[in-house]
Amino acid sequence: MAELEGLLDEIDGNEVDLDELAIKVERASQLINMCRGKIEQTEMQVKAIIEGLAEPDAERE
Structure with missing residues (x-):
């Protein structure tokens, strides 16, 4: 979760x-799918x- 939050902060920061950017978005997608599976x-x-x-x-009864 911490990695995902860090990636999102970097993506939102416009400094990527x-x-x-494509690499970070792909990694964020992987992490989101992992989180969904765990949920x-x-x-x-x-x-x-x-x-x-x-x-x-x-x-x-």
């Missing part, structure tokens, strides 16, 4: 050489935990 994986884990917590309640 055009040749470097989706965490979402699935949280849902599984919540479903696991709900199952014992259903059995008691």
Whole structure:
């Protein structure tokens, strides 16, 4: 996340050489995709935990 924030600051700063800009934008894209994957994986884990917590309640009723 820190790397992504640094890249975005550099890109927004208008001090990036055009040749470097494409490289930095590509790296930022890779990092965003990694973050999305981690978020989706965490979402699935949280849902599984919540479903696991709900199952014992259903059995008691």
